[in-house]
Amino acid sequence: MHYIQPRPSSIVAALYTARDLGCDLAILHGPSGCSFKHARLLEEDGLRVLTTSLADNEFIFGGHEALERVLQYAEKTFSPSRIAVVGTCVSMIIGEDMEAAIRDSGITTPAIAMDIHAGFRENIDGVMAALRPAADAGWISEEELSRQERLLAGANAVERARGAACKPYIQPSRGDLKHVAAGRLLECVRAGKKGMIILNAKKETAYMFADILIAVHEAAPAADIQYYANLSELGLAKVRRDAAHIRDGLKAHGIEPVITGALDEYGVLGDALGEMIQEAKPDFAVIVGVPHAIPPEYTGDVEVFSVTNGPRQVEPLRDIGHQHVVVEVDLHPKTLGVQEIVPSEFGETIRSLL
Incomplete structure (x- = not known):
C-alpha cells in the first residue's frame, strides 16, 4: 500500500x-x-x-x-x-x-x-x-531472532488489517471524551456487570496503560472483573525488565492478572485473547494498549472500551465495532526512562468520578 x-x-x-x-x-x-x-x-x-x-x-x-x-x-x-x-x-x-x-x-x-x-x-x-x-x-540467539521475525510479521499484519496502516490516509482523532467513557464504564461496574480488563500493550507503553487496570480496581475491588496482561518473562533484556517492574506494580495494588504473553507479543495474541473473551462471556471489556489486535468476531456481543495511544487508531477501532474509544495523548514521552507505573489520563478520569 x-x-x-x-x-x-x-x-x-x-x-x-x-x-x-x-x-x-x-x-x-x-x-x-x-x-x-x-x-x-x-x-x-x-x-x-x-x-x-x-x-x-x-x-x-x-x-x-x-x-x-x-x-x-x-x-x-x-x-x-x-x-x-x-x-x-x-x-x-x-x-x-x-x-x-x-x-x-x-x-x-x-x-x-x-x-x-x-x-x-x-x-x-x-x-x-x-x-x-x-x-x-x-x-x-538465532532462536530469539526467529521469534522476533515472527512477532514483527504478526504485528505488521495487524496494523495492515485493522490498525493505522489499514488505509492510505486516516484522519487523526482524540476519540471520545474521557469523562463520558469513564462514566459509562463505572455505570457498568456499579450495575454488577461482568467485566474483563485486558492489558495488551507494546513494550514500555505498558507503564501507563497498566494504570487503567489499577484505576478500575480502585473503583471496584470486589467487582466481577478478571484482569489479563501480556507481562510474561520473554523478549529482549529491557522488555523483560519492564514486564517485571509492571507485574510488581500491579501486585502492589492487589492485582495479579492472568498472564497472556510478553510485551513484545502484542501483535500475535489477538486470537488467544479473543478466545478468552468468548470463554468468559463478559458484559463489557476494557482493552488497553493495542486493542485492534483482537479480531472483531470475538467482541461482537461485548461492550468494548478501547484505550489506544494512536490518534489514527480511533477510526479503525470504531470501524470494527468498539463502542468507546479514548486516546492517551503523549503517552510515549511519559513512559521513557521510567521503572514504575505512571498515571494515565483515563485512569485519573476514572478516579475523579468516584
Missing part, C-alpha cells in the same frame, strides 16, 4: 531496538538533525545518542573518518558497554561501510553496524536491521 500519511521511521525503529538490546550508546551516521526528536527522547531512557554530523564535505568525500573519530571519542569519553552505529539516508546514498569504520577505529567496545535508512515503508525493517547484526555478534 502507498500511504499518504506519515509513518514510523525505520531509522528510529533501529534506535529503539538498540536500546532494547542493551546498547547504552548509539551513533547516528548522518546529518546532525536526523531523528533529532527521538534521539532526545531516548536519552531520557538511558541511551546516549551521538551523531557524526555529516555535511556538504562528507556528502562528497565520504564520512568514514568522521565515524572513526566519533567512535574513538565515544569510547574514551563515555566508556559504554555496547555501541550501535545506526545508518541514515545519507550514509546509504554515499555508500558508507560502517563495519569497516568500526574495525578501523581500533575501539575495543563491542559494537555493531545497523545498515538502515528511511527509504522503507515499514518500520520493522529498521528493527530487523538491528537484530540481524546483533545475532551475528552473539548478543541474541
